[in-house]
Structure formats: C-alpha cells, structure tokens
Amino acid sequence: RKEVEQDPGPFNVPEGATVAFNCTYSNSASQSFFWYRQDCRKEPKLLMSVYSSGNEDGRFTAQLNRASQYISLLIRDSKLSDSATYLCVVNEDNYGQNFVFGPGTRLSVLP
Amino acid sequence: ETGVTQSPTHLIKTRGQQVTLRCSSQSGHNTVSWYQQALGQGPQFIFQYYREEENGRGNFPPRFSGLQFPNYSSELNVNALELDDSALYLCASSPRPTSGVTKNIQYFGAGTRLSVL
Numbered sequence: 001r002k003e004v005e006q007d008p009g010p011f012n013v014p015e016g017a018t019v020a021f022n023c024t025y026s027n028s029a030s031q032s033f034f035w036y037r038q039d040c041r042k043e044p045k046l047l048m049s050v051y052s053s054g055n056e057d058g059r060f061t062a063q064l065n066r067a068s069q070y071i072s073l074l075i076r077d078s079k080l081s082d083s084a085t086y087l088c089v090v091n092e093d094n095y096g097q098n099f100v101f102g103p104g105t106r107l108s109v110l111p
Numbered sequence: 112e113t114g115v116t117q118s119p120t121h122l123i124k125t126r127g128q129q130v131t132l133r134c135s136s137q138s139g140h141n142t143v144s145w146y147q148q149a150l151g152q153g154p155q156f157i158f159q160y161y162r163e164e165e166n167g168r169g170n171f172p173p174r175f176s177g178l179q180f181p182n183y184s185s186e187l188n189v190n191a192l193e194l195d196d197s198a199l200y201l202c203a204s205s206p207r208p209t210s211g212v213t214k215n216i217q218y219f220g221a222g223t224r225l226s227v228l
Contacts, residue, residue: 004153032215043201043219044154045113087153091215098167099144099203099217101153 003027004102006088012108017078021105023071023088030100032091033064035073037084038104044087047073078109113137115204115220123226124192132187132223134202142166143185144217145177146201154201160185197227 006023013019025033033050048055050062050071061074071088088102114137124130136143142161146154156169160179174190183204189196203217 034216041199043113043221045219046216049216098156098159098169099146099154100156101146103151103153 002103003100004088004090006086006102007105008103009105010108011105012110013078014110015078015080017109018074018076019078019107020075021073021086021088021107023073023102025069025071025088025090025100027090027092027100028066028069030069030090030092033062033071034089034091035060035062035071036087036089036101038087039084044101047086075107078107080109080111083107083109113204113218113220115202115218117200117202117220117223119223120221121224121226123228125228126192126194128192128227129188129190130192130225132189132200132202132225133184134186134204134220135184136202136204137218140204140206140218141183142205143179143183144203144205145185145187146203147171147196148199148201148222149195150198157187192227194227197225199224 035047036044037047038044050064054063059076063072085104085106087104090100116135144159145157148154158168159166163179176188179185199222201222202220205217
C-alpha cells in the first residue's frame with residue numbers, strides 16, 4: 001500500500017463547479033498535512049496547510065480526519081486558473097523530515 | 112516567488128556520467144530537502160540537510176549524495192547516471208521549527224530537469 005494515495009483523476013469540470021479531492025495516508029503518526037498545487041512543468045506551490053479543525057481560504061476548504069487518516073480539499077466556484085495538479089502532502093514529524101507526496105490529482109476547469 | 116533558486120534549469124547527460132545540481136535556499140532557511148519527480152508522479156523524497164549534515168534520507172541508492180554549505184546552499188550529486196534518473200529534481204527549503212511550532216512548510220525552487228540519454 002502506498003503511503004499517500006489520492007483520487008486518480010483527471011477531473012474535468014465546468015467553470016463554476018464545486019470539486020472535491022480525497023487523500024488517504026497510511027502512517028498514523030503523521031503530524032502535518034498540506035495541499036500543494038503544481039502547474040504543468042512548474043514547481044509545487046503551497047496551497048494551504050490542513051488543520052485538525054478544518055480550515056478555509058476563500059474558495060478552498062480543507063478537512064482532516066485523523067481517525068480515518070483522510071484529508072480532503074474542496075474547491076468552490078472553480079475558475080479556469082484552478083487548472084493544475086493538486087498534491088496531498090503528509091509530514092511524519094514536525095522537524096521537516098520526510099515530506100511524503102501523493103501522486104497528485106489533475107484538475108482541468110473547462111470554459 | 113519563493114526565493115529558492117536552482118541551477119541549471121535543464122541538463123542532458125548520458126548513462127554512466129555524473130551530475131551536480133545546485134540549490135540556494137530562501138533567506139533565513141537552514142534546512143534543504145531534495146526531491147525527484149518523474150513524469151506523472153508526485154515528488155519523491157531523496158534526502159534533507161540541516162546545518163550541513165544529512166537529516167533524513169528516502170529510498171535512494173548511495174550514488175545519490177549531497178552537501179550543504181555554511182550559507183545553507185546545497186548540492187545534489189548523482190553518480191553513474193541511469194536512464195531512470197531522468198526526472199525533475201526539486202529543492203525545497205524550510206526554517207528549522209523551534210519549540211511550539213507545529214508546521215514546517217517547505218518552499219520549492221523551480222527545479223532542474225535532467226534528461227539521461
């Protein structure tokens with residue numbers, strides 16, 4: 001079993017749609033969780049950290065369920081500029097070692 | 112911009128050769144991590160350096176080695192290149208968290224795209 005798994009994608013959605021990405025992780029000792037976005041042939045960029053209580057940043061909402069070892073990202077009112085690959089990232093300790101990335105889920109927002 | 116710079120941006124090598132990739136970390140960051148990203152996959156952790164010492168390593172063979180310098184910049188060296196080493200190599204820097212800080216966000220450079228022929 002892979003350490004971090006994500007929806008295989010790709011997701012093709014119309015502008016304005018709501019889309020949800022799911023991620024599961026295998027190491028119950030994982031401490032920190034993030035969503036990164038990666039545009040084609042570019043570096044990953046932090047989208048948002050994921051907190052136990054859930055958190056929202058504009059159109060983006062992240063949820064964490066430690067008991068189920070599950071993370072989600074919800075994008076509301078999708079924009080063309082949201083088209084990218086979304087990477088679920090799990091950090092197994094608080095000291096920076098071993099960021100574990102999922103394979104990513106590609107999103108295409110269509111006009 | 113993250114302030115993390117990598118060089119070169121692109122590189123073409125042949126099997127068996129050696130390569131050195133370079134990374135300058137963001138100002139104030141003393142930890143550098145290296146990742147390999149094959150096409151269509153997520154980045155895979157190679158190793159991390161903190162204060163010039165290796166501070167964790169992923170599942171990569173010893174021919175992948177690194178250095179960190181007193182100014183916190185870093186090098187990734189790969190010996191005896193293989194075709195499967197063709198990938199985007201990403202460097203990420205982060206501040207070493209102090210007590211009470213629970214998040215250690217990593218900021219990525221634009222990467223070096225290595226092609227092994």
